[in-house]
Amino acid sequence: QERFTYLLHSTPTNVFWQAVKLGFDSACAQIDADCQMVFLQQDGNFQEQLNNLEAALANNPTGIITTFAGGNIFDEALARAEEAGIPIIASNVDHPDGKYRLAYVGQNLETAGYDLAKALSEQFPAEGPIHVLIGVNGPGQVWSETRARGIQRYIEEMAASNPDREITFERIDAGLDLALVGQRVAAYVQSTPTTAYFDTGYWHAGAAVSLRDLGKGPGEVLLGGFDLVPAVFDEMKSGYIQLSVDQQPYLQGYYPVHELYLLNNYAFPAFDVDTGKALITPDDVDALLELSAQGIR
Amino acid sequence: MVAVIKEHAFPPEQFVKPSANPLVRCEGLVKWYGSVQALTGVDFHAEPGEIVGLVGDNGAGKSTLIKILSGADTPTSGKIYFAGKEVSIRSPKVAMALGIETIYQYTAMVPAMSIARNMFIGREPLTGFKLGGIGIMDQKSMVDHATKSLTNIDLTQRSPNTTVEELSGGQRQAVAIARAMYFKSQLLILDEPTNHLSVKETNKVLDYVAELKDQGIGSIFISHNLHHIFPIADRIVAMARGAKIADIRKSDTTIEALTDLIV
Amino acid sequence: MVAVIKEHAFPPEQFVKPSANPLVRCEGLVKWYGSVQALTGVDFHAEPGEIVGLVGDNGAGKSTLIKILSGADTPTSGKIYFAGKEVSIRSPKVAMALGIETIYQYTAMVPAMSIARNMFIGREPLTGFKLGGIGIMDQKSMVDHATKSLTNIDLTQRSPNTTVEELSGGQRQAVAIARAMYFKSQLLILDEPTNHLSVKETNKVLDYVAELKDQGIGSIFISHNLHHIFPIADRIVAMARGAKIADIRKSDTTIEALTDLIV
Amino acid sequence: MQPIVKALLSRPEISALVMLILVIIGFAIYAPNFTSYGNIRVTLFAFPELGIVVLGVGILMIAGEFDLSVGSVFALAPMIMVLATGRWGFDPYLGIAAGLVVALAVGYINGWITITFSIPSFVTTLGMMFMVRSIAVVLSGGFPPPFPSELSTGLFVSDLGLFRSSMIWFVAFAIILGVMLHRTNLGNWIFATGGQQQAAADMGIDTRRVKIFCFMLCSFLAGFAGMITTFRLRSAIPSLGEGLELQAIAAAVIGGTALTGGIGSMIGFIVGTALIRVIDNGLVMGRIDASWFRFAIGALTIFAVILNIWLRRRAQKMQ
Amino acid sequence: MQPIVKALLSRPEISALVMLILVIIGFAIYAPNFTSYGNIRVTLFAFPELGIVVLGVGILMIAGEFDLSVGSVFALAPMIMVLATGRWGFDPYLGIAAGLVVALAVGYINGWITITFSIPSFVTTLGMMFMVRSIAVVLSGGFPPPFPSELSTGLFVSDLGLFRSSMIWFVAFAIILGVMLHRTNLGNWIFATGGQQQAAADMGIDTRRVKIFCFMLCSFLAGFAGMITTFRLRSAIPSLGEGLELQAIAAAVIGGTALTGGIGSMIGFIVGTALIRVIDNGLVMGRIDASWFRFAIGALTIFAVILNIWLRRRAQKMQ
Numbered sequence A: 001q002e003r004f005t006y007l008l009h010s011t012p013t014n015v016f017w018q019a020v021k022l023g024f025d026s027a028c029a030q031i032d033a034d035c036q037m038v039f040l041q042q043d044g045n046f047q048e049q050l051n052n053l054e055a056a057l058a059n060n061p062t063g064i065i066t067t068f069a070g071g072n073i074f075d076e077a078l079a080r081a082e083e084a085g086i087p088i089i090a091s092n093v094d095h096p097d098g099k100y101r102l103a104y105v106g107q108n109l110e111t112a113g114y115d116l117a118k119a120l121s122e123q124f125p126a127e128g129p130i131h132v133l134i135g136v137n138g139p140g141q142v143w144s145e146t147r148a149r150g151i152q153r154y155i156e157e158m159a160a161s162n163p164d165r166e167i168t169f170e171r172i173d174a175g176l177d178l179a180l181v182g183q184r185v186a187a188y189v190q191s192t193p194t195t196a197y198f199d200t201g202y203w204h205a206g207a208a209v210s211l212r213d214l215g216k217g218p219g220e221v222l223l224g225g226f227d228l229v230p231a232v233f234d235e236m237k238s239g240y241i242q243l244s245v246d247q248q249p250y251l252q253g254y255y256p257v258h259e260l261y262l263l264n265n266y267a268f269p270a271f272d273v274d275t276g277k278a279l280i281t282p283d284d285v286d287a288l289l290e291l292s293a294q295g296i297r
Numbered sequence B, C: 001m002v003a004v005i006k007e008h009a010f011p012p013e014q015f016v017k018p019s020a021n022p023l024v025r026c027e028g029l030v031k032w033y034g035s036v037q038a039l040t041g042v043d044f045h046a047e048p049g050e051i052v053g054l055v056g057d058n059g060a061g062k063s064t065l066i067k068i069l070s071g072a073d074t075p076t077s078g079k080i081y082f083a084g085k086e087v088s089i090r091s092p093k094v095a096m097a098l099g100i101e102t103i104y105q106y107t108a109m110v111p112a113m114s115i116a117r118n119m120f121i122g123r124e125p126l127t128g129f130k131l132g133g134i135g136i137m138d139q140k141s142m143v144d145h146a147t148k149s150l151t152n153i154d155l156t157q158r159s160p161n162t163t164v165e166e167l168s169g170g171q172r173q174a175v176a177i178a179r180a181m182y183f184k185s186q187l188l189i190l191d192e193p194t195n196h197l198s199v200k201e202t203n204k205v206l207d208y209v210a211e212l213k214d215q216g217i218g219s220i221f222i223s224h225n226l227h228h229i230f231p232i233a234d235r236i237v238a239m240a241r242g243a244k245i246a247d248i249r250k251s252d253t254t255i256e257a258l259t260d261l262i263v
Numbered sequence D, E: 001m002q003p004i005v006k007a008l009l010s011r012p013e014i015s016a017l018v019m020l021i022l023v024i025i026g027f028a029i030y031a032p033n034f035t036s037y038g039n040i041r042v043t044l045f046a047f048p049e050l051g052i053v054v055l056g057v058g059i060l061m062i063a064g065e066f067d068l069s070v071g072s073v074f075a076l077a078p079m080i081m082v083l084a085t086g087r088w089g090f091d092p093y094l095g096i097a098a099g100l101v102v103a104l105a106v107g108y109i110n111g112w113i114t115i116t117f118s119i120p121s122f123v124t125t126l127g128m129m130f131m132v133r134s135i136a137v138v139l140s141g142g143f144p145p146p147f148p149s150e151l152s153t154g155l156f157v158s159d160l161g162l163f164r165s166s167m168i169w170f171v172a173f174a175i176i177l178g179v180m181l182h183r184t185n186l187g188n189w190i191f192a193t194g195g196q197q198q199a200a201a202d203m204g205i206d207t208r209r210v211k212i213f214c215f216m217l218c219s220f221l222a223g224f225a226g227m228i229t230t231f232r233l234r235s236a237i238p239s240l241g242e243g244l245e246l247q248a249i250a251a252a253v254i255g256g257t258a259l260t261g262g263i264g265s266m267i268g269f270i271v272g273t274a275l276i277r278v279i280d281n282g283l284v285m286g287r288i289d290a291s292w293f294r295f296a297i298g299a300l301t302i303f304a305v306i307l308n309i310w311l312r313r314r315a316q317k318m319q
């Protein structure tokens, strides 16, 4: 029987990761593997993730799936795992140098941010100044900072290619709580005319609620972000959210299990999967709603 | 630990026996604190309207005995009878309901609360409407009564809204006494009430205890100062190392004999 | 608030004047606590080897006065001279360095610490090596001295490792006294030291203060019990409402006159 | 004049209020639009949700105990409500009641364990914080369950212009609990229990019952506040209220509540909450960069508390 | 026999130790591989990093104060070290020293503000937690800076088989600080200051200096532990140690340290840390489902503390 452990850098209350877990659990059920997913008690507390990795290795698993949000902090432990012949797949966030793992299943965070900004910019007004607000949900946390950097890079390029227009952006510490993000975005929009708000997670749904409170109509401030949760669907249908990047978390849990299984049993080499292609617009919502309720999308 | 009763002039056979109807009577009270035996099996009683002076060395078990009577502590074993019926004084509330009012050696005050509020802790007067015992406090009446009580004990300089932590040593003790005076009862227990008190206030307390006796309310009065106890007490009980070593009517002894006993 | 000095038999002109070389002398001490004036401008002195009894009503300012002398509080205004030199007693450390040892009315004990450790707080004996005043405590010597001191004050039943919170009222006071006895000084201040103490222990304290006098060490002794003060004091100072109302040699007065004064 | 200023400013809750006003004036000068109608409205929308939690946490602190599990209860109670109404087919009001009953039960367990085994409430409620959060996640199956349309939001968050109906709930709780705390005998028992438990017990107060009552009140209010937030977001999220425990304790402490019990006031709770919300809002309005945002929050919080103490000391020195 | 058992178990730190052993036995039965060489090794690797922080936090708590900023200092000190060595061209040892000096400075500021303005250390260090974290993020530019190769990891985390050299540091600190706390006069002052500040001050102890010393010690140890972690991770992450403050306080409290000061012991700190790490590790080894993981942590923590109290009470009842 296969025994896989999935290690990640977030907490069980983060809805996104529950979708990964669903994919992971269902893949494990299909091959009848003994699987464990280990969360943290605190977002981004990477030494805890390393402790969990070490504990998992002590259990002699037949495969390890891990995120590399902490950069190359696992190198030493993984070198030992490699030596012991335990196969490793990266998921969600890749190793910075692509080392120690056989394959990566997930999206490119920086590119995803860039693509999101690019796609949403098509809805920016054609005339006049543009001011973009970037919500860094976890300052100092790689997943958040990298996405923000991708968004920022596109805006800067846009400003450079339109020297006659005033195109500016600002980063705020948006927080990791739906209600809090909403309050902060609302406050900001009060003080500064804002064209669009980008969230580095799914908390733009909170911004939508607050904008409605302020009496802003849909589209007065464009909203874009990452990941699909029911609240995001609701606000897409209501017209407040224009765009969301779906990195298809279910797949980030699902594929690595099968890759490890195929590798261990039939020696198929593992391969990279880019799960982060889907840009979801309000038109896609109805089709996705059913699957979303099951946590698959 | 076995009680070592020193040889003395007051043999147990001659201890004063309770009447047919004592107000309170304990039999064989034993109290262990961890491995320290504070009471080794004490019989004690107080008649209605009687003033009992309780004396003894430091650590003799006086406070322990009266804490058991006032519900602040429970005995390891032993029986208590109140007005003839066996009672279990589980908590101070039970004691207060029986009519036992206590002034503790370490005055039971909440430092950060005002004098007026301290006086009425647990027995706040309420205005009108109440629900399951909870209601709006009658603050005016609390302040008024506190003011009156403070005047009684000559603490007129301080407002009843002063917090207790601002008071001098004697002033705090005086507030505790004012509280006990306010809530008249059947039996008043005073654990070294005159510590920290000036001569003037001490006399007030002694007068007050004597006055209560005239109204038929008895007291148990603990003090190391026989000059405070002797003038007002009807009977003296002495303790040593957790046991009773004397129980004698005042009329049968002298202050000198007692001093010899407890020194 | 202006001090209202009651009419009395001890006019200020007749207050005892300090000698040429008093051990300690204060001039015009004033202390405000918020809007309460605890001292209204007090002159006070103590001669070397003299026992001064300090008496007065509750809240008269006795504790405030001696807290200023022992560095536990600082005066709002006024001057202090020690052995002829003006000093600023900013902290208890300064007072201790001058040789002033104090037993506070609310005994300065740490409840959760053992008797032995409490006795030596701030002045722990060290074994050998130390660095900037920090070193390993000599616990054996602490326990030995504590045991000896406890025997001196008849607390032999309790081990020096008992925590203070387990002691009875008098036992705590006794430990505080044992501490002050251990650290001999030039001037011992005792704020109501006999409260909570049994007759036996009270006599020990009085004997001890008298004994110190024979060794040339003076004391300031606060008590509400003139029977404790009168036999040992050389001079009596009485206070009322933050002011000195009498300062008289024992030989010039009687216990009755004093009682009249302070009641 | 002077004596009045002195008497007022010497009271911790009044000096805290003055400090709050000074901070607001500072932001009004520094951040344009800080005092605009829209912004006041946004601030008032968010205020009651933290405020109601602070009331409970603060009262419990006066009684001498902590509750670290409020953030988890803040998530669990509305989760129960949504599941009961949407999935288990309860009547909406019964669903709300079910959520609140669960909150009360958590409070009772907190109190019962703390008192029966006399372990620090810090440990009990820390453990409970983990356990309750875990239950919220398990119940939700990890995903926010759909918000049932049967649950009408009117009662909790309907828009009344400058504020939502949640503000009315907050004001009602603040008045009722303020009266309870400062005017009833129960309030006196709470202060006495936290101020000197032995003294309170010696005077016949059942400190055990007083504390359990405060634990239950605290949990109830946390659950209630969680419901308001859920109604506003129209989504029962298992991560709701993470970190709320520290924020609520901080608000109470900033408002002058003593960590050791026995000291605190209703005005203090309100001022403490307001300060936290105003600083957060003002700094966003002031367009502080993401990386410096927390620095500004920390510095301003410390500054405000120092200002408060300074005002009070100045007042006490007046004669 | 009985008297010895009684005397031992009556001491809070010994009963905590027995409780820890019982928990370990429980896991050994329940979780396969829990007692394997590999797993013991893993547990011992992670232990010192939390343990060193707990030493500082616990001693500060004995002195009667809190420090919520340890988690942020845990990130800032190694950040300074990495930047100083890698970017600003310091000598590696100077870089390490710079990080520790910054940690000491944070501790000093914590203490100075708390004491000078007599505001609760809860507020000061909460504010400082935000400020220091913000500085760490700003300095890093949001992303972990490259780890300079000049910094040799040998001194801190070289692999010594069953444990790493970090364990030696921990043991050294535990012995030195244990002696300081329980055997020196300074330790006596710390207990006295936290146990009854007025009494300590009346006996001539400079409680202000004692407290500032403890604040600085606490910060220093947090920074040092952060460096060890950073050496192990070979990366200075700005979000390192988030939530550590609560974990450290919890470990100290579980080990019998009083939140109100004056009570605590070195053995208690160690047992408290060990319990937290063992429970965490045992549950991972026991392959608890993710959604129930926190439930198990919370329940086990409460259970362990209750067990501890129960053992002690049983012992005290023996005669």
Ligand SMILES: Nc1ncnc2c1ncn2[C@@H]1O[C@H](COP(=O)(O)OP(=O)(O)OP(=O)(O)O)[C@@H](O)[C@H]1O
Pocket: B033, B034, B036, B037, B038, B056, B057, B058, B059, B060, B061, B062, B063, B064, B065, B105, C165, C166, C167, C168, C169, C170, C171, C196, C198
């Ligand atoms: N809570 C406690 N824990 C342990 N021992 C205690 C406790 N309370 C009292 N004792 C011990 O019990 C004995 C009797 O104490 P108690 O307070 O009854 O004496 P007392 O006669 O009131 O003395 P005092 O005149 O000094 O007040 C003492 O040896 C004391 O140390």
Ligand SMILES: Nc1ncnc2c1ncn2[C@@H]1O[C@H](COP(=O)(O)OP(=O)(O)OP(=O)(O)O)[C@@H](O)[C@H]1O
Pocket: B165, B166, B167, B168, B169, B170, B171, B196, B198, C033, C034, C036, C037, C038, C056, C057, C058, C059, C060, C061, C062, C063, C064, C065, C105
């Ligand atoms: N910390 C304080 N804050 C406010 N008022 C105080 C404080 N300490 C003392 N006082 C007030 O100062 C006055 C003098 O108090 P002090 O303690 O010196 O009296 P005392 O003579 O020692 O009385 P006692 O015999 O009752 O101990 C009293 O009215 C008291 O209430």
Ligand SMILES: [Mg+2]
Pocket: B062, B063, B064, B105, B191, C168, C169, C170
């Ligand atoms: Mg007693």
Ligand SMILES: [Mg+2]
Pocket: B168, B169, B170, C062, C063, C064, C105, C191
């Ligand atoms: Mg006094």
